Amino acid sequence: MTVIDLRSDTVTQPSNGMREAMANAPMGDDVYGEDPSVNKLESELALRLGFAKALFVPTGTMSNLLALMAHCGRGDEYIVGQQAHTYKYEGGGAAVLGSIQPQPLEVQADGSLDLGQVAAAIKPDDFHFARTRLLALENTMQGKVLALEYLAAASRLTREHGLALHLDGARLYNAAVKLGVDAGEITRHFDSVSVCLSKGLGAPVGSVLCGTTDLIAKARRLRKMVGGGMRQAGQLAAAGLYALDHQVERLADDHANAQLLAEGLRAAGYEVEPVQTNMVYVQIDERAQALKAFAAEEGIMLSAAPRLRMVTHMDVSRSQIEQVVAVFSEFSRQ
Numbered sequence: 001m002t003v004i005d006l007r008s009d010t011v012t013q014p015s016n017g018m019r020e021a022m023a024n025a026p027m028g029d030d031v032y033g034e035d036p037s038v039n040k041l042e043s044e045l046a047l048r049l050g051f052a053k054a055l056f057v058p059t060g061t062m063s064n065l066l067a068l069m070a071h072c073g074r075g076d077e078y079i080v081g082q083q084a085h086t087y088k089y090e091g092g093g094a095a096v097l098g099s100i101q102p103q104p105l106e107v108q109a110d111g112s113l114d115l116g117q118v119a120a121a122i123k124p125d126d127f128h129f130a131r132t133r134l135l136a137l138e139n140t141m142q143g144k145v146l147a148l149e150y151l152a153a154a155s156r157l158t159r160e161h162g163l164a165l166h167l168d169g170a171r172l173y174n175a176a177v178k179l180g181v182d183a184g185e186i187t188r189h190f191d192s193v194s195v196c197l198s199k200g201l202g203a204p205v206g207s208v209l210c211g212t213t214d215l216i217a218k219a220r221r222l223r224k225m226v227g228g229g230m231r232q233a234g235q236l237a238a239a240g241l242y243a244l245d246h247q248v249e250r251l252a253d254d255h256a257n258a259q260l261l262a263e264g265l266r267a268a269g270y271e272v273e274p275v276q277t278n279m280v281y282v283q284i285d286e287r288a289q290a291l292k293a294f295a296a297e298e299g300i301m302l303s304a305a306p307r308l309r310m311v312t313h314m315d316v317s318r319s320q321i322e323q324v325v326a327v328f329s330e331f332s333r334q
């Protein structure tokens, strides 16, 4: 039985073309700055996203951490979504390792932060307060795409208040493909951007942080400090380069599969949230564990949550989505 794993888009196997690119990658010691494949990935992505420099790191968590620590010092503050990955799912790293105070705000239904609330949360220059330095946004946010006009408004607001603007763009390319724009149209509003290669893009490992020359120099120092300086990392960078060249446009297939899944589940009586990219959220309530076990018997791997998240990716085909819909239909008839 082939397994259909819908828990996340991190579960993909490297494609044959990617494996070949990895096998043939020229390598060197990246801590010495001598890995040609890493250097190529960094310069290529910086160029494509409109930044001076970029830095290859093992994970998106490290990429965001380095960005936060490069923008903010001890006792500084960043404004972030209550449900954002950087705040909620990264072990509190910015606070633990960077002594950076988060100012979380509730995320709006469309995945954005209300800019009025952001403005109100920026603290005046007064020694009673932490210094508000940065606004961090996430795109896509739980599969939702932030509008370009919103990004422009966020950029204006942060510039008016002397704040930096960081994007957790773990799924930047899902947003770009959904909007039908060059990813640079999104990233041009930001001072730094973190991109995951290991999500929908299908690379086994790796993220890239993009920013100014000064910011990336700070991040490079911090990367060594937190143990993220890798040596012959060129194979991993080659996977990332391959993904950027060959596996971006196909994200549209994942989005179409997510729509198909949502429509099928709605037809079977499930309450499904509107879908924009590759994430489908379904209200399962107290049946979560039972559904997970039922699906597992049919080779479908799910997380168990009352608000179930299913993520489409390159290792799930359209016909497998139809299988999933059939299994959910059977479960609901029980």
Ligand SMILES: *Cc1c(COP(=O)(O)O)cnc(C)c1O
Pocket: 058, 059, 060, 061, 062, 064, 085, 086, 138, 168, 170, 171, 196, 198, 199, 207
């Ligand atoms: C996955 C993810 C990250 C970082 O993930 P790692 O597992 O550390 O690579 C950051 N932000 C978002 C929104 C993510 O989905």
